[in-house]
Amino acid sequence: MAHSSPPIHPRILIVEDEAKTRASLAEGLQMEGWTVATSASGDEALGFLAKESCDLVVLDWMLPDRDGLHVLRHLRERGRQTPVLMLTARDSVDDRVQGLEAGADDYLAKPFAFAELLARSRALLRRPMLSSGAFLSCGNLQLDTKARTAVRAGQQIALTPREVDILEYLLRYQGQVVTREMLERDVWKQPRRFSSLDNVIDVQIMRLRKKIDGDRADKLIHTLRGIGYRMGNESP
Ligand code: CA
Numbered sequence: 230m231a232h233s234s235p236p237i238h239p240r241i242l243i244v245e246d247e248a249k250t251r252a253s254l255a256e257g258l259q260m261e262g263w264t265v266a267t268s269a270s271g272d273e274a275l276g277f278l279a280k281e282s283c284d285l286v287v288l289d290w291m292l293p294d295r296d297g298l299h300v301l302r303h304l305r306e307r308g309r310q311t312p313v314l315m316l317t318a319r320d321s322v323d324d325r326v327q328g329l330e331a332g333a334d335d336y337l338a339k340p341f342a343f344a345e346l347l348a349r350s351r352a353l354l355r356r357p358m359l360s361s362g363a364f365l366s367c368g369n370l371q372l373d374t375k376a377r378t379a380v381r382a383g384q385q386i387a388l389t390p391r392e393v394d395i396l397e398y399l400l401r402y403q404g405q406v407v408t409r410e411m412l413e414r415d416v417w418k419q420p421r422r423f424s425s426l427d428n429v430i431d432v433q434i435m436r437l438r439k440k441i442d443g444d445r446a447d448k449l450i451h452t453l454r455g456i457g458y459r460m461g462n463e464s465p
Contacts, residue, residue: 239264239354242265242285244270257347270292287314290315290316314353404460
């Protein structure tokens with residue numbers, strides 16, 4: 230995995246109630262090769278985020294039901310570290326502070342130029358990779374992404390290079406659903422869906438799980454039947 234570069238095809242959620250803005254942002258980002266999902270309300274966004282993974286959320290502050298701040302707090306309370314770029318017509322210092330304190334990563338006042346949104350989004354997609362350091366952890370499992378070694382409860386775990394790649398990916402998306410399609414694209418680097426890889430992926434995950442979880446009661450790698458996998462401290 231390329232640790233120093235952002236995802237090649239980022240998945241982004243745009244939460245915006247104004248249809249025209251929503252459509253033009255979606256179109257612009259799709260033209261950049263991004264995978265775009267949209268929500269027209271706070272509830273819709275929360276519903277989407279409960280089931281799907283994404284690399285960035287562009288979140289309008291003023292929404293008809295729950296406002297953007299509510300959505301943001303909800304996300305952070307659940308431990309989701311997905312970068313969030315807040316959009317707002319309000320540009321007072323108080324608002325900005327409130328948004329940042331609630332866990333927004335950046336802030337863009339309307340009206341804005343699409344080029345600026347793109348530049349800031351790209352910066353956010355790069356940032357976690359640069360600032361996350363060499364270690365990723367979940368419970369008592371720790372992965373050193375530079376040395377490419379894993380330790381669970383003080384015990385070193387011998388992993389193949391592919392297993393390290395998968396483990397790193399699961400850890401970066403922990404708490405979120407990781408589908409075989411995501412692994413195929415981002416770990417196996419297959420630009421197109423290649424379903425005969427599914428079996429290979431399942432076997433690799435099974436081996437990885439044997440090494441990471443083994444007979445432990447506190448499983449970290451969970452299978453979501455027919456959907457994919459999720460890394461986390463709790464049962465699915
Ligand atoms: Ca709005």
